[in-house]
Amino acid sequence: SILSFNSICLVGIDMRISRLHRGGEMSATLKPYLNAVRSSLTAALCVENFESQVVERHNKPEVEVRSSGELLLTPVIVSRNEKEKVLIEGSVNSIRVSIAIKQADEIEKILCKKFMRFMMMRAEHFFILRRKPIQDYDISFLITNFHTEQMYKHKLVDFVIQFMEEIDKEISEMKISLNARARIVAEEFLKNF
Amino acid sequence: MSKNTRSADFRKVDVDELDEEKFIDEPEVSQDDDDTDVISKRESEVKSLTLGGRNLDALKVSLTDPPVYSKDESAKKRNFDIVLDVLTRFRQSEVEEAVKKLDSEQVDILMKYIYRGFAEPTENSCGILLVWHQHAVAVGGIGSIIRVMTSRKTV
Numbered sequence: 001s002i003l004s005f006n007s008i009c010l011v012g013i014d015m016r017i018s019r020l021h022r023g024g025e026m027s028a029t030l031k032p033y034l035n036a037v038r039s040s041l042t043a044a045l046c047v048e049n050f051e052s053q054v055v056e057r058h059n060k061p062e063v064e065v066r067s068s069g070e071l072l073l074t075p076v077i078v079s080r081n082e083k084e085k086v087l088i089e090g091s092v093n094s095i096r097v098s099i100a101i102k103q104a105d106e107i108e109k110i111l112c113k114k115f116m117r118f119m120m121m122r123a124e125h126f127f128i129l130r131r132k133p134i135q136d137y138d139i140s141f142l143i144t145n146f147h148t149e150q151m152y153k154h155k156l157v158d159f160v161i162q163f164m165e166e167i168d169k170e171i172s173e174m175k176i177s178l179n180a181r182a183r184i185v186a187e188e189f190l191k192n193f
Numbered sequence: 194m195s196k197n198t199r200s201a202d203f204r205k206v207d208v209d210e211l212d213e214e215k216f217i218d219e220p221e222v223s224q225d226d227d228d229t230d231v232i233s234k235r236e237s238e239v240k241s242l243t244l245g246g247r248n249l250d251a252l253k254v255s256l257t258d259p260p261v262y263s264k265d266e267s268a269k270k271r272n273f274d275i276v277l278d279v280l281t282r283f284r285q286s287e288v289e290e291a292v293k294k295l296d297s298e299q300v301d302i303l304m305k306y307i308y309r310g311f312a313e314p315t316e317n318s319c320g321i322l323l324v325w326h327q328h329a330v331a332v333g334g335i336g337s338i339i340r341v342m343t344s345r346k347t348v
Contacts (some may be wrong), residue, residue: 032323039330043338069218073342077312078326079318085311090342 033080040078040088041097041157043147047145050093061094061144086164087137094144096130097160098137101167111174112138115167128156199306217347232260232271239275243282249291251279256299261346269348276306277318285324292328300333304341305348 052058054067062071071092078086085099101116103109116139123129128139128147143156235251235254242251255276260268283291296305307329310322329337 029320029323032327036323036326036330039335040338041324043335046339068216070216074347076308076330076338076342078231078308079311079314079319080323082314085314106255 004102005110006128029080033078033084037080037086037164038157038161040076040086041095041160041184044073044076044088044090044095045148045153045157047093047095047143048149049145049149059093061142063089063094063096064142086165091166094142096142098134098140099164099167100136101138101171103138107175107178109169111171111178112167115171115174123190128159189193205341229265229268229271231258232268232275236271239279243279248279248282248287249294252284252291253295253299255279256295256302259302259305259348261315272308273306273313273348277310280306280310280325281318281321283321283325285321288321288324289328289331292325292332295332297333300329301337301340302348304329304333304337306342308341309348 009094049059050062050071052060052065053071054065062068066072073090075087075089077085077087083100084102085100087100089094089096089098101112103112116133119126120131120133120139121128123131128141128143130142141160180190235257239251239255242248242254254271262271263269292300292303303325307322307326310318
């Protein structure tokens with residue numbers, strides 16, 4: 001009876017791993033979603049140098065300062081479903097892109113939070129990453145005219161899209177390895193009985 | 194010393210308010226207060242067209258004269274509901290030719306509603322909205338997206 005208990009536990013963990021590969025129905029919307037984000041980003045990334053109108057000799061990203069209404073564009077959202085969406089806020093000299101990542105259960109929420117925190121602490125090395133995400137989103141980018149002057153616009157857009165694809169894959173991989181480790185631990189522990 | 198220099202009241206003057214070039218963001222307000230009637234009429238017309246299976250005509254009717262000037266949020270919401278209902282009735286294969294039959298102004302208005310649809314996602318809307326977005330961009334180009342972002346007249 002102890003042995004059957006072991007096998008039931010392992011089957012339970014197996015079933016959870018197989019449910020991870022349910023990607024089927026979701027991936028139908030993935031390509032159109034990324035294409036919509038790509039075209040919206042390309043449209044928003046028309047930024048040029050614009051000095052501050054409020055303070056002499058200062059140059060601030062207007063999307064962050066939000067001091068003058070005439071410099072800001074209407075924020076635009078592209079959503080794949082109620083949980084996954086991208087918010088694009090534009091302005092004359094900068095844009096802010098915020099991504100809400102799919103988090104299906106508690107484990108994914110924790111993994112996502114830690115992963116995003118890891119990256120945001122190293123935001124300086126990323127150049128375009130923002131240290132804090134916008135409210136209701138998991139990660140935010142701030143792209144200014146200085147970035148578009150130094151880097152290719154289409155490459156910046158490619159980077160953001162690739163980032164979105166990779167994040168989902170990485171979190172799934174982390175979850176699978178986490179479950180595999182949990183399975184091994186459970187196996188070892190239950191061998192004692 | 195003359196008397197002038199002692200007063201420090203000039204420090205209390207708000208210079209920004211007196212700036213002649215200051216931007217004041219005032220969207221045009223419609224004179225017409227009968228938005229609700231117009232929208233109800235549109236609602237019933239669209240309903241009859243969709244029940245008759247003429248989805249494309251329903252789409253054209255729903256996209257004419259959006260209440261961009263109105264300050265009434267409920268009127269805008271109702272119009273949005275009408276448009277979203279029509280958009281979700283299309284099948285994926287029908288979207289492409291429907292977009293091709295719209296003129297450029299209608300495509301721009303369609304884009305505004307697509308983005309509003311993304312902002313208020315429901316269970317089934319996002320999938321078909323992504324298809325609409327793809328074909329609207331194919332017809333309208335990146336310019337139609339930029340016009341959504343820069344336009345002050347929100348739908």
